[in-house]
Amino acid sequence: MAKVKTACETFSDDLAGTFYPLDGMSKETQTQLIDDHYLFKEGDRFLAACNLNRDWPSGRGIFHNAEKSFLIWCNEEDQLRIIAMEKGCGIARVFDRLCRACKHIETVCSFAHDDHLGYITSCPTNLGTAMRASVHIKLPKLGKQNPKKHQEIADKYYVQIRGIHGEHTETDDGIYDISNKRRLGKSEKGLVQDMIDGVQAMIAAEKEC
Secondary structure (H helix, E strand, C coil): CHHHHHHHHCCCHHHCEEEEECCCCCHHHHHHHHHCCCCCCCCCHHHHHCCCCCCCCCCCEEEEECCCCEEEEECCCCCEEEEECCCCCCHHHHHHHHHHHHHHHCCCCCCCEECCCEECCCCHHHCECCCCCEEEEECHHHHHHCHHHHHHHHHHCCEEEEECCECCCCCCCCEEEEEECCCCCCCHHHHHHHHHHHHHHHHHHHHHC
16 A cells, blocks of 8 residues: 555646545544445455455555546455546546556556556456446436336447446436446457447437437
């Protein structure tokens, strides 16, 4: 975690922010980060089953920039989960922020990479690019009136449909998390394009309902 902390503390401009180790974090900071939906928590049964929750909270931390549009989770599931986000449709800005952050991190520590498998991750579904590009979008008609069509579009464009509270969640308000399903065999740019194409097709289908 020391190298990650060093990388985080040397971000500049729009990436600059604060690193918070979980071990010793104040209750006030912890509560605020949880309320903002930024802080991961102990207790996930899938992580517990494979011993990824051991020695909690030692060696774990979270970083976010001043605008909270860029975050890093350290040792939650993978050693690093690097997150760039913003409200609206500025996908190019989000992708640029992510690329600049990764480039800076690699000046301090290298990512584990295999020439055949790509980036090495705890979850085998993320092997390859380890890229998940997602959009939260409201599709009240398509999801309720024509779920079969909704899934057909997802299959065609290699995207997956989730609830907005993460994997294994559903939605009851018509808001969905749409993200690329593939990780292997495509570039990061290509996988972002999968998501864009799938979302655009879903918007078109929503308007037809």
